[in-house]
Amino acid sequence: xxxxxxxxxxxxxxxxxxxxxxxxxxxxxxxxxxxxxxxxxxxxxxxxxxxxxxxxxxxxxxxxxxxxxxxxxxxxxxxxxxxxxxxxxxxxxxxxxxxxxxxxxxxxxxxxxxxxxxxxxxxxxxxxxxxxxxxxxxxxxxxxxxxxxxxxxxxxxxxxxxxxxxxxxxxxxxxxxxxxxxxxxxxxxxxxxxxxxxxxxxxxxxxxxxxxxxxxxxxxxxxxxxx
Amino acid sequence: xxxxxxxxxxxxxxxxxxxxxxxxxxxxxxxxxxxxxxxxxxxxxxxxxxxxxxxxxxxxxxxxxxxxxxxxxxxxxxxxxxxxxxxxxxxxxxxxxxxxxxxxxxxxxxxxxxxxxxxxxxxxxxxxxxxxxxxxxxxxxxxxxxxxxxxxxxxxxxxxxxxxxxxxxxxxxxxxxxxxxxxxxxxxxxxxxxxxxxxxxxxxxxxxxxxxxxxxxxxxxxxxxxxxxxxx
Numbered sequence: 001x002x003x004x005x006x007x008x009x010x011x012x013x014x015x016x017x018x019x020x021x022x023x024x025x026x027x028x029x030x031x032x033x034x035x036x037x038x039x040x041x042x043x044x045x046x047x048x049x050x051x052x053x054x055x056x057x058x059x060x061x062x063x064x065x066x067x068x069x070x071x072x073x074x075x076x077x078x079x080x081x082x083x084x085x086x087x088x089x090x091x092x093x094x095x096x097x098x099x100x101x102x103x104x105x106x107x108x109x110x111x112x113x114x115x116x117x118x119x120x121x122x123x124x125x126x127x128x129x130x131x132x133x134x135x136x137x138x139x140x141x142x143x144x145x146x147x148x149x150x151x152x153x154x155x156x157x158x159x160x161x162x163x164x165x166x167x168x169x170x171x172x173x174x175x176x177x178x179x180x181x182x183x184x185x186x187x188x189x190x191x192x193x194x195x196x197x198x199x200x201x202x203x204x205x206x207x208x209x210x211x212x213x214x215x216x217x218x219x220x221x222x223x224x225x226x227x
Numbered sequence: 228x229x230x231x232x233x234x235x236x237x238x239x240x241x242x243x244x245x246x247x248x249x250x251x252x253x254x255x256x257x258x259x260x261x262x263x264x265x266x267x268x269x270x271x272x273x274x275x276x277x278x279x280x281x282x283x284x285x286x287x288x289x290x291x292x293x294x295x296x297x298x299x300x301x302x303x304x305x306x307x308x309x310x311x312x313x314x315x316x317x318x319x320x321x322x323x324x325x326x327x328x329x330x331x332x333x334x335x336x337x338x339x340x341x342x343x344x345x346x347x348x349x350x351x352x353x354x355x356x357x358x359x360x361x362x363x364x365x366x367x368x369x370x371x372x373x374x375x376x377x378x379x380x381x382x383x384x385x386x387x388x389x390x391x392x393x394x395x396x397x398x399x400x401x402x403x404x405x406x407x408x409x410x411x412x413x414x415x416x417x418x419x420x421x422x423x424x425x426x427x428x429x430x431x432x433x434x435x436x437x438x439x440x441x442x443x444x445x446x447x448x449x450x451x452x453x454x455x456x457x458x459x
Contacts, residue, residue, distance in 0.1 A: 033377075034386050087440060220452065224450070
């Protein structure tokens, strides 16, 4: 699959060129435009796979249904343009064995050789419920397209690195991680607005975003009419 | 050859247009579009084209009022900016028409007329409103987007999600359909904030301008962060 990332860095979209019978799986709503020789199928899980994805997403969306679109080219030279909701960038990650843990709202699309599991709870359930964050684990071989809120910056972790969890786009699972307090005391950490952060150890790639979706939501959401 | 002496800058994320005017020239814009200008220009708010056309513009999501900027005795400069951050395109109308989505119109020169195009049944399920704005005549047109603009030359057929259409030439035929094989999500959020799964199938030869972001999914995303009413 050929791809090109256009309109960087703030309104990025991925333009994918599909040959006959190539399939790409995307989150619903990602499709912006495409040529007419593409068939679309909607499922709630990995194509031909289990409902694991559904379970994880239900947790995040409080029981609402969530679907995936599978785009398959029926003819040669088909084009599909996809993009996320937030203003920000897109990065392509070539998965070759191993796994990538991705923040749920940052997963944009992946090839069918990549399995997407949304039941991953490596950070623990309690801490992030209500934060609007959930995580998917991508494993296998193929392209994974990640989107961000704001700019994406890559960190090649060699030893240790600390990231606020809302700023994590994705990380290779070769990294160990621990949720720790930002400051010395728990109360101090929360007062400072940082609360809990993720401390990475080891070697691996970490993708971060310049802006934090839950923080943005909490800033603008309260200005709307109450539910 | 365009009529106006203009320059679009800060593309694709915060595009604005600078129009340099000579005495006798006029340019028309949507309200609140003027970001800055030299004092030699005068501005008049008004219902250009009469009240019927103004009403039509209102239904297309543009406001009733079109402001007129004139250079009377001295040259001047005016900068227009849209409300939403994004991209901007200039199009030269040559006795043809361009159809614009709601909110996409920014400004035009003399010789261009704006009116509403009633979509009728075509637009009924689109959630985008029933009306497209139609720009017709001979002159300069400026339109804007949320996110960046991609210009697509349709040679045969092309499909675009309805929320992402900014503008298209009148040489194209279009039909709003549900994306075949997809199931539109039926949550309350999407009902309020726009039709997912609806696409526009263009056919023929012509240009369509597509934006890379759309406000409605962003609103749906923010929606769950609303404050919860206390149950006292």
